[in-house]
Amino acid sequence: MDTQDLKKELTSIVDEIYVTTEKLATFAYSKDTSLFGGSDAAVVVRPGSTEEVSKIMKYANIHAVPVVVRGGGSSIYGQPKGTPGSNLLMDMTRMNRVLDINEKGMTVNAQAGIMMGKLQQACNQAGYYVFVPAAPVHTVSLGGWLSGAAGGGGIWWETISITVVLPDGTIVKTGGGPGTNVKQRHSYSRVIGGPDFSGMFIGDGGSLGIKTEVTIRLLGLPKVTRGCILEFKELENVMELLRRHGERVNPHPFDPVLVFGPGANEIFAPESAGEEKFTVMGIMQGHTEREMDAKKEIFNEIAEELGGSHNPQMDAVTDLMAGGGESEGEMEMFSLGFFNGLGLAAWLPFNMPRINFCEIYPKLIAWREKRLKEAAKKGFECLVRFEFFTPSDQCAISGEVDAFFKDTDTPELREFVREMILGFQKYTHELGLLDVYNQGEMSRINAACWSPGFKSLYTTIKKSVDPKGILNPGLWFDKLDADKRS
Numbered sequence: 001m002d003t004q005d006l007k008k009e010l011t012s013i014v015d016e017i018y019v020t021t022e023k024l025a026t027f028a029y030s031k032d033t034s035l036f037g038g039s040d041a042a043v044v045v046r047p048g049s050t051e052e053v054s055k056i057m058k059y060a061n062i063h064a065v066p067v068v069v070r071g072g073g074s075s076i077y078g079q080p081k082g083t084p085g086s087n088l089l090m091d092m093t094r095m096n097r098v099l100d101i102n103e104k105g106m107t108v109n110a111q112a113g114i115m116m117g118k119l120q121q122a123c124n125q126a127g128y129y130v131f132v133p134a135a136p137v138h139t140v141s142l143g144g145w146l147s148g149a150a151g152g153g154g155i156w157w158e159t160i161s162i163t164v165v166l167p168d169g170t171i172v173k174t175g176g177g178p179g180t181n182v183k184q185r186h187s188y189s190r191v192i193g194g195p196d197f198s199g200m201f202i203g204d205g206g207s208l209g210i211k212t213e214v215t216i217r218l219l220g221l222p223k224v225t226r227g228c229i230l231e232f233k234e235l236e237n238v239m240e241l242l243r244r245h246g247e248r249v250n251p252h253p254f255d256p257v258l259v260f261g262p263g264a265n266e267i268f269a270p271e272s273a274g275e276e277k278f279t280v281m282g283i284m285q286g287h288t289e290r291e292m293d294a295k296k297e298i299f300n301e302i303a304e305e306l307g308g309s310h311n312p313q314m315d316a317v318t319d320l321m322a323g324g325g326e327s328e329g330e331m332e333m334f335s336l337g338f339f340n341g342l343g344l345a346a347w348l349p350f351n352m353p354r355i356n357f358c359e360i361y362p363k364l365i366a367w368r369e370k371r372l373k374e375a376a377k378k379g380f381e382c383l384v385r386f387e388f389f390t391p392s393d394q395c396a397i398s399g400e401v402d403a404f405f406k407d408t409d410t411p412e413l414r415e416f417v418r419e420m421i422l423g424f425q426k427y428t429h430e431l432g433l434l435d436v437y438n439q440g441e442m443s444r445i446n447a448a449c450w451s452p453g454f455k456s457l458y459t460t461i462k463k464s465v466d467p468k469g470i471l472n473p474g475l476w477f478d479k480l481d482a483d484k485r486s
């Protein structure tokens with residue numbers, strides 16, 4: 001449809017200052033934080049409410065306008081391409097308010113375009129905890145995270161209800177609450193009252209609907225922290241520690257265990273370069289000193305029984321952790337500054353069952369090392385490697401085996417890193433693993449491994465909620481013809 005007609009219609013729905021076709025603006029949206037790029041838009045609109053999103057989608061649906069949704073633009077695999085040049089780009093970041101912190105009901109309700117850091121700060125100030133990823137929290141939005149990186153830490157456990165605008169403009173409220181019983185005012189359960197439709201929109205890459213509001217269950221902000229840091233020579237013993245830890249407590253969100261591999265150890269302690277060892281950091285967060293001291297003692301006991309050792313330097317760091325001081329937000333900023341300083345990132349994340357980790361993990365390292373040899377031959381300098389993994393719950397391990405290059409800003413290096421990122425994902429999928437990201441290029445790699453039944457269910461749902469295929473077109477597949485997909 002004609003861009004000027006579309007712009008005119010949009011300005012009858014939102015104030016004209018929130019609609020633009022300016023080249024400078026559309027150029028900015030063609031970029032994102034990744035090496036894979038943003039979306040090529042004809043018009044950009046910045047709605048301010050669920051009702052505005054609904055009206056825009058009603059119009060877009062009637063006129064079959066392709067719509068691409070954008071949160072903070074922090075996807076690491078790029079933005080949906082949609083129909084380049086014709087896209088209506090819906091920027092959600094004006095919808096950035098905390099609507100309600102309900103202390104009696106222990107929930108927070110916020111608009112989906114809010115940045116995770118702002119949401120976290122508001123909850124913390126009220127004495128509550130909300131899980132956020134170890135990502136750039138000032139640019140990752142709630143809706144973007146739930147859509148594109150749902151597995152990255154586990155906020156989906158805490159998500160009770162999502163207000164979603166379907167591609168035809170219908171407004172849906174999922175979960176036990178006003179959506180499933182119009183006589184109820186509060187959302188209070190994820191699964192009561194019908195199918196778990198919240199889950200349907202989590203990790204959908206934004207292809208089934210536009211999230212406008214989210215209700216999340218709150219936890220009390222933990223005030224006491226304890227840490228244990230130990231070194232292990234054998235991966236098998238680390239995995240046994242994680243198993244025993246998971247038997248006793250759920251690692252998410254207050255009892256995480258972080259494991260750093262030899263590459264990461266080299267960054268933290270350059271004097272240990274070349275040593276094959278794993279550093280395990282057990283973190284205990286809670287409400288009383290007594291409880292946390294007991295947890296620390298038990299964790300240390302199990303770790304030492306399995307051959308874990310510690311030294312005065314490690315003990316000093318654990319004492320610092322117990323001293324507190326580093327709020328959640330400060331820790332995020334620390335980790336961001338840390339990663340930014342390492343160079344051009346080849347992010348190589350993975351997600352897999354704990355059960356065969358010891359067999360698979362060395363293969364991931366070997367794959368990376370082979371690529372780094374190729375990089376060296378091309379003259380690309382790898383500055384550091386970073387290996388890290390963590391049990392995201394009792395069953396699964398999330399981790400990464402990244403490499404950081406000296407950033408010479410040459411197109412050849414960028415192309416090499418892009419290929420390395422995608423090649424790694426294809427390799428891990430061959431091994432049966434998954435990545436948490438449901439966004440950009442990654443969605444297609446995931447979808448290429450879907451079973452026939454899963455593909456068929458997805459396409460049936462997508463075709464029924466979006467028969468004209470206008471929302472984030474092509475995100476998972478080029479076409480939604482189930483028979484022709486490979």
Ligand SMILES: Cc1cc2nc3c(=O)[nH]c(=O)nc-3n(C[C@H](O)[C@H](O)[C@H](O)COP(=O)(O)OP(=O)(O)OC[C@H]3O[C@@H](n4cnc5c(N)ncnc54)[C@H](O)[C@@H]3O)c2cc1C
Nearest residue numbers: 069071072073074075133135141143144147148152206211
């Ligand atoms: C340096 C770095 C480190 C990171 N580390 C982590 C990490 O440790 N853990 C982790 O989980 N993630 C991590 N991330 C990834 C980040 O959390 C995800 O990419 C997240 O999806 C980005 O959110 P966003 O708001 O920027 O989304 P965008 O990049 O804007 O969009 C991502 C996808 O979500 C869709 N979308 C956005 N908003 C909505 C909405 N309201 N409704 C429907 N669809 C929508 C878009 O169409 C797109 O498909 C990291 C990213 C970077 C750059």
